[in-house]
Amino acid sequence: MQVPAALEYERASDVDHALNLLGRYGDTAKILAGGHSLLPMMKLRLATPEYLIDINDLHDELGYIRIDPTEARIGAMTRHRELLESDELGRMFPIFADAERVIADPVVRNRGTIGGSLCQADPSEDLSAVCTTLAASCVIRGPGGDRVVAMDEFHQGPYETAVGDDELLIELRIPVHPNGSSAYEKVERRAGDWAVVSAGAAVWLEDGVLSDARVGLAAVGPNTNGITAVSEACRGQAPSEELFARAGELAAQHCEPSTDQRGSADYKRHLAKELTVRTLRQAVRRIVERN
Amino acid sequence: MQVTMAVNGVEVTREIEGRLLLVHFLRDHLGLTGTHWGCDTSNCGTCVVWLDGEPVKSCTVLAASAGGHEVRTVEGLEHDGELDPIQQGFVECHGLQCGFCTPGMLMTGRALLDRNPHPTDEQVREAISGQICRCTGYATIVRSVQWAAAHPDGAEATEPDVTDSEAVPSGSAS
Known part of the structure; x- marks a missing residue:
C-alpha cells in the first residue's frame, strides 16, 4: 500500500x-x-x-482561458479537460488539443491542471513542450507582486522551476500572431504514458513564406526545449518537404537524448527528427486548409 | 483533522489523517467497499468515483480534498433497490468476469452517458481508456455501456437487443 x-x-x-x-x-x-x-x-x-x-478551491479564480487579439491567458488551475474541450483554444492553438488527447487518460484529465503540469517540470511532460513551442510566459505571484518569466527560464533542470518557496504560478500567457497554426505529436510505449519523445511545432505564414516557426521537444534533454536552429532555418523560407526535412535534421542535432528504459539515444534522435517533420507539415497544412 | 463530505447524498463527518487517500476513506472509514483499490498509481481506474459529478481516481485524491464536496460511489448508482441501467447493462451483456474493474467501469460509463447519451463505440473506448480490465473483457464492457445507452430507463429486457449495438454480432445474445 x-x-x-x-x-x-x-x-x-x-x-x-x-x-x-x-x-x-x-x-x-x-x-x-x-x-x-x-x-x-x-x-x-x-x-x-x-x-x-490544497489550491483546488482556487479553480474559480485561476481556471480560465481568455483569448484576445494579441494574447491568450490561461489560468494555472485550468484542468486538462477544459483545455481539451475549449473550442476557442483549439481554433487558435490546435497544438493543445493534439497534446491533451495523449496526456494520461480522460479521468486523470478531469483532475490534472496546466499549472501543476508545468511546475512538475518533468522533462517528458507534454504541456511544457506545448508552452515551449508557443513561447509562453509564466506569471508568478509572490509577496512582492507578479513577475513574468519566459518558458526558457521557467524550468531550471529536471523537476526544478523558477517558482520560489513563497511564490505561486498563476497564469500562462501565449502571444497571438496572425495566420499561424500548430501541431503536436508524441510517441509513447502505451496509451497515456510519458513520451519516449514528443514534438510540438508552431508556424506563421506571410505571403507564402514562414514569418516564424518554432519547434519544442520533450524527453530529449533536462527540460523540454525549443530548437532555435529550426526557427532560424525556417524564417523567410517557403514551406516545403525539403525544408521540413532540414528542420528535422537540425532538431535531431540540437537535442540531448539519453538512453533509458524508454529507448536508446539513437532512437530518440530519430524520433526528434521524424516528429519535427510531421508536426511542421501538419501545422502548415492546417493554415492552408483554413485559408 | 476533521472532514465532512456528502457521500451518495448522505453527509458524513470523520476524524482523519491529512494524508488519507479518498479510496481508503471510503473503504476503511465508511465501509463502502464497492469502490475497489487496485494499482495505487492512478493507472488501473478501479477506484474511480465521482467528485462533484466528475469521475476521478480516488487513489490520487486526498480525502481532505473531498471535504465540503459531493462524492458518489458505485453504491450510489442504484435507486430504491433498482439497478441503474449501466449496472443492468453489465448484467445483460456479461460486462464483468472477475468483477475487479467493474466499479470503476460503471462510474465512468454512467458519467459518459450523462454527458453523451448516445456515444459511439469509439467514444466508449476513449472514456474507459484510463481503466484496465485484466480479464480483457473490453468488448463486453463496451456492449454493456451501449446497452445502457439503448435502455435509458433500464427496460426489463432479459436479452440484449442485438439491433442496439453494432458491436453485438447477430444472434450472440446470451
Missing part, C-alpha cells in the same frame, strides 16, 4: 491566502493542484512536504 508520509493539510481559499500560507511554511510546504504528479511522488516518498496547501 502506497501512502504519503504524514503531513499537515491546509486549504487555501484564494490566491492571497495561498501566498500567506506559503510565506508561513516556506520550503516545508508544497502546493497541491490536481495532485496527479505530486501525490504519486509523495506515495513513493520522493516528496515529503510537512505541509500541503
